[in-house]
Amino acid sequence: MTIPKTLPRTVIAALRRLIGERVRVCGFAEAIRDQKRMRFIVLRDGSGKVQLAQAKQDDEVMQALTGLTPESALVVTGRVVAAPAVRLGGLEIAVEAVEIVGRAEAPLPIAPESGLEKWLDLRQISLRFPAQQLAFAVQTTLEVAMRDFWRSEGFLEIHSPKLMGTSSESGAEVFAVGYFGRTAYLAQSPQFYKQMAIAGGLEKVFEIGPAFRAEPSFTARHETEFTSIDMEIAWIEDHHDLMALEERWLTHALAAVAREHGEAIRQHFGVELVVPTLPFPKLGFEEAQVLLAERGLPSQKPDDLDSDSEHRLAELMRQRTGHEFLFLTDYPAASRAFYHRRHPDRPALTRGFDLLWRGLEVTTGAQREHRYDRLVEQARERGYQLEPLRDYLDFFRYGCPPHGGMGVGLGRLLMRILGTSSIREVTLLSRTPTRLRP
Structure with missing residues (x-):
């Protein structure tokens, strides 16, 4: 019929x-x-x-x-x-x-109670489950609210290339691809290009797009291809301007999700989405190390914090402040990218930060070093060859304002909004070191 x-x-x-x-x-x-x-x-x-x-x-x-x-x-x-x-x-x-x-073949090969790997193998079926439909409705609302905020603040959207002629400042964790007889590399982030936009006078830019990391990691929070949310703004005083911006931006977006989907999230995921209050708590790296050591929980990394330490710090600060978010600031330069701006009175520390949400790192940001001579000096300190960095360094040879920005993991935000245990539950098609299908 x-x-x-x-x-x-x-x-x-x-x-x-x-x-x-x-x-x-x-x-x-x-x-x-x-x-x-x-x-x-x-x-x-x-x-x-x-x-x-x-x-x-x-x-x-x-x-x-x-x-x-x-x-x-x-x-x-x-x-x-x-x-x-x-x-x-x-x-x-x-x-x-x-x-x-x-007509569907019978019987169906999966059910809502099937394991995650089976869900990922048969995504054309698992996407029909109501909780999965909700995950992408939440993602849509989240991105619309983010763009609303950026537009109200005068940001411009950019789309940077994902094929690069040089690998990165370190050459590590990148995918090499054939490119007309040469080797190209998939971009780990739009970092260099959004800084170029700032040098070009755009002042406030954002991008939502794919990023690639050839990192042999098998944790529940890592993917080899993921969606990165990036912002960069000019004429800042220091990284505190960036943190203040992210607080307002993230609170605006989460409030929109709570209004639109709060009840459905409770129903399908058993999670109460709490819209954060301002300001977010902040803790310097050195203070964080002391706090962990006093409780017999020293970090295993002298210049950085491992994921266990981040979880412990977040829980300690939640008990102290009642807040789910925590900015960790002023990391040692040894553990940060060479282009992070140093504190003028303490050059061993950077003007950078990570944002933790219930112990999960969702953001890394920093003020950038915009002075050509200092960038060259900091690259040489790391032992980098300058020729692969020539295009990037040239961005700053003709004048560039003080600026900074951040990268935010979309999948990690969704993990915390919905309370899932794996980023793969909120990703359309997962890519890991062992998964390249469907």
Whole structure:
């Protein structure tokens, strides 16, 4: 039975106001229940679910539904009927015509309780689960709110290239690809290019785009390809300007998510999304080391903090302040990129920071060194060859304002918003050292 397209499609969420009217709906057959004279089908689309009631004496409809299997894609025409006893919104659709436009093989190879690896193998099915649909609705709201903030603050959006002619300042953890007889490299971040934009006078820029790290890491928070959120602004005094900006930006975005999806997040993930208050707590690196040592929990890295130390510090500060966020500031220069600005009175420390959310690092940021001679000096201190850095260093030869910025992991934000244990649960298609499919 082919349904004529005389009716526009109606999404399930809009059916409540159409009781008594004839509608055309499309979706997946989530469940099928047969009775003696009736067949009931739960139809699901991206906006919700509705019960379909099919009279078995209707031979044409019965013929059209021959071989119906769960998760088959259907197009249905029928009349919306009030049905107070039906749990799905107190209404149903009396089926008049139906077409199976995409029959699902049976049985389905996965279920909501299947393991994560199985979910990732069969993403075309696991994405249908309501919690997964919600994850990407949250992602969309989050990004829209971020862009709203940037627009209100006068930022410009850029799209930097992901193919680079040189690997990076260190040459480590990059993917090399063939490029017309030469070697190109996938960008680890838009860092150099957003600084070029600042040198070009754009003053405030942002980008949301892919980044690549050839890092043999198998943790639940790392991917070899991920979505990076980046900002860079000119004419700052120091890194405190950047932290103040991120506080406002992140609070604005999380408030939008809480308004739009707070109840659904509680329902599907059991998480209460708390919109943070300003300002966020801040803790200097040296103070953090002392705090850990006093409690018999010294960091295993003299110039940096391992993930266990970050979790411990975040919990200590949460107990002290009641806040889920913590800025860790003023890291030793030895553990930071060569282009981070140093404290003028303490050159062993940088004007940089990490932002932790419930112990997970979600942001790294810093004021940049914008003076050409100091950049060259700091690169040489690290033993870097200057020729691979020539394009980057040239950005600063013709005048550049003081500036700084940050990179934020979209997947890590979603992990904390939804309380998931793995970044792969909130990633469309995961890429790790062992996963390159589908």
